[in-house]
Amino acid sequence: MSRGILVIGAGPAGLAATEAALDAGARVTLVDGADLTGGQYWRHPPAERGDAREARGHHGWTRYLALHERVEGDPRCDVRLGAQVWAIEPDPVSPCGLAVHLATGRVDAVGARMERLRPDALVLATGAHDRTLPFPGWQLPGVFTGGAAQALAKGERVRVGDRVVIAGAGPFLLPVAVSVAGTGARVLAVAEASAVGRIARGWSARPWRLLRTASKAGELLGYVGAFLRHRIPYRTGTVVIAAHGTDRVEAVTLARLDADWRPRPGTERRIAVDAVCVTHDFTPRLELAIAAGCTVDTRRFVVVDDRQETTVPGVYAAGEITGIGGVDLALAEGAIAGAAAAGAEPDRAAVRRRAAFTGFAARIPAAHGIRPGWRDWLDDDTLVCRCEEVGVGRLRATAAETDGAGLRSLKLTTRAGLGACQGRVCGRTVEELLLDASGADRFPDLAGTDRRPIAVPQRLGDLAAIVREADDREQADLEPHDPPETSGKDT
Amino acid sequence: MTAGMPRRRGVVPADSSTRIEIHLDGQPIGGTAGQTLAGVLIAAGRPSWRRSSGRDEPRGMFCGIGVCFDCIAEVNGERDVRLCRRRAVDGDRVVTQHDALPTPVRDEPGATDAGGADAAREETP
Numbered sequence A: 001m002s003r004g005i006l007v008i009g010a011g012p013a014g015l016a017a018t019e020a021a022l023d024a025g026a027r028v029t030l031v032d033g034a035d036l037t038g039g040q041y042w043r044h045p046p047a048e049r050g051d052a053r054e055a056r057g058h059h060g061w062t063r064y065l066a067l068h069e070r071v072e073g074d075p076r077c078d079v080r081l082g083a084q085v086w087a088i089e090p091d092p093v094s095p096c097g098l099a100v101h102l103a104t105g106r107v108d109a110v111g112a113r114m115e116r117l118r119p120d121a122l123v124l125a126t127g128a129h130d131r132t133l134p135f136p137g138w139q140l141p142g143v144f145t146g147g148a149a150q151a152l153a154k155g156e157r158v159r160v161g162d163r164v165v166i167a168g169a170g171p172f173l174l175p176v177a178v179s180v181a182g183t184g185a186r187v188l189a190v191a192e193a194s195a196v197g198r199i200a201r202g203w204s205a206r207p208w209r210l211l212r213t214a215s216k217a218g219e220l221l222g223y224v225g226a227f228l229r230h231r232i233p234y235r236t237g238t239v240v241i242a243a244h245g246t247d248r249v250e251a252v253t254l255a256r257l258d259a260d261w262r263p264r265p266g267t268e269r270r271i272a273v274d275a276v277c278v279t280h281d282f283t284p285r286l287e288l289a290i291a292a293g294c295t296v297d298t299r300r301f302v303v304v305d306d307r308q309e310t311t312v313p314g315v316y317a318a319g320e321i322t323g324i325g326g327v328d329l330a331l332a333e334g335a336i337a338g339a340a341a342a343g344a345e346p347d348r349a350a351v352r353r354r355a356a357f358t359g360f361a362a363r364i365p366a367a368h369g370i371r372p373g374w375r376d377w378l379d380d381d382t383l384v385c386r387c388e389e390v391g392v393g394r395l396r397a398t399a400a401e402t403d404g405a406g407l408r409s410l411k412l413t414t415r416a417g418l419g420a421c422q423g424r425v426c427g428r429t430v431e432e433l434l435l436d437a438s439g440a441d442r443f444p445d446l447a448g449t450d451r452r453p454i455a456v457p458q459r460l461g462d463l464a465a466i467v468r469e470a471d472d473r474e475q476a477d478l479e480p481h482d483p484p485e486t487s488g489k490d491t
Numbered sequence B: 001m002t003a004g005m006p007r008r009r010g011v012v013p014a015d016s017s018t019r020i021e022i023h024l025d026g027q028p029i030g031g032t033a034g035q036t037l038a039g040v041l042i043a044a045g046r047p048s049w050r051r052s053s054g055r056d057e058p059r060g061m062f063c064g065i066g067v068c069f070d071c072i073a074e075v076n077g078e079r080d081v082r083l084c085r086r087r088a089v090d091g092d093r094v095v096t097q098h099d100a101l102p103t104p105v106r107d108e109p110g111a112t113d114a115g116g117a118d119a120a121r122e123e124t125p
Helices: A012-023 A061-073 A146-156 A173-182 A196-204 A207-229 A287-291 A327-341 A348-368 A372-377 A392-401 A407-414 A427-438 A460-477 B037-043 B117-123
Strands: A004-008 A027-032 A077-081 A083-090 A098-104 A113-117 A121-124 A128-131 A163-168 A186-192 A234-236 A238-244 A251-256 A269-272 A275-279 A281-284 A315-317 A383-385 B019-024 B027-032 B048-051 B058-060 B072-075 B078-082 B093-095
Touching: A004 A012, A004 A327, A012 A027, A012 A061, A012 A121, A012 A327, A027 A083, A061 A077, A083 A287, A113 A460, A121 A327, A128 A146, A146 A163, A146 A173, A146 A275, A146 B037, A163 A173, A163 A238, A163 A251, A173 A186, A173 A207, A173 A275, A196 A348, A207 A327, A207 A348, A238 A275, A315 A327, A327 A348, A383 A392, A383 A427, A392 A407, A392 A427, A407 A427, B019 B037, B027 B037, B037 B058, B048 B072
Parallel strands: A004 A027, A004 A121, A027 A077, A121 A315, A163 A186, A163 A275, A186 A234, B019 B093
Antiparallel strands: A083 A098, A098 A113, A128 A281, A186 A238, A238 A251, A251 A269, B019 B027, B048 B058, B072 B078, B072 B093
């Protein structure tokens, strides 16, 4: 019997892992919470809105189509979409030692089909989401992450607004601006927080090494061309420090920043907008890796060896959860992880590509990484936790009053990070602001905000149904005269 | 036109889309099959469909990928549905969701309740 591999996440890394595992002769179950493959990178409209010229909005669309056809067309591959992994727990019966809980159905609808999978090996390719630092007014409707603007543009052909400012840090702002401009919106400015000198130093160190990543240079030239065509101004050392409006965003304040991202007084400029898209960094989606027992490093990425195996035997990780590196690195890591999980030798070309693009990815934090001065654009009323509406002032005051308390008790006292998103949006920011107050570099309880045993909220009725079915089975087992085919299935 | 479908030719096929109609708080809103409920509402210039629990402020979509839960609302009688992920179906009925925080109940006679969500949240342990 060939090995059964479960791949979680159908973005570039998960698709590449699936392909490689199939090539190695394994059976693969590929699951994703979305109803289409492609992940956020290759996000596209569903078939009923199909676009013959879809390729125009993407990089590597041909590669996506090939991967998609491969995984959908292979009888050894079971693609489960609209399927959310909501928990992973130790399971002595499972060949990999872990049971993976899956809920399948319409998004957040009552009556999800609940099941438990026990694969031979697991590949985690859960990706990352935008990290947006708080600023006054960021909770107003019309303030989006860059990822949201891209999802609307690429997945739905909807533009976020007519007059749009895009701000934050990193190369991701470029495709966001091009996607938004492609929907017919006017992009008034792209504000990159890092100063031009730092960007140049970060990207130009050891330039010969970039030769191996020439495809990225082509991509960059494409963006430059689109910026010129759409007349999009690109401002470095500048960022959005406030959003204004009553029931929706009506204006933003842009300010020039110093090298540490402190706003320079007197440089503020107010611009009327009806949408603003802000992304300063990315947060890897670590909860499933943590639930599986994988070690996370001090930079908060999943630790893997050269075969992409985590510290848990039989559990592999690929893509953004091992380091923010972009699509080429994700594809290479996925290919290696999929082969290794299937018990095969990883493709040597993929190993070479991984080395080249790891070097490329390492430049991003040097050139665009968040600097501490962002705290200067906060005021006491600025919400840190959007869900529980906890302001900076209250968070800092509580931290000062409870000097030396652990993160868990600080969260319980302030309620920051305890809302519906479970600290996904604010977790890192809450940690940093609380640690500022104590001056320590970690909490006495060594806690972090990435641990979420329930990875996706489930309805109590659906959870109760699991217990009810288990009870029914147990009941059936206790009645020895019952023929096995009536073992509680039709109750 | 405030926000909506792209005007540029070539990005979107002009005629490969089916019109649908949903409702927000009883008001009909047109959209296109394949869009999410959030997409339909934003395209129609309606960026908010929830009021926050504490400050009673409008909220809509933020992350767009199902992570932030800012965009939850009631859909066809079911609460807490993330509109950025739920595909719109013709006839879907979206109702603005507002889960006000409970007001604390006092046992002591004569104790006055300051009332209002902000007062309530200060006293929530």
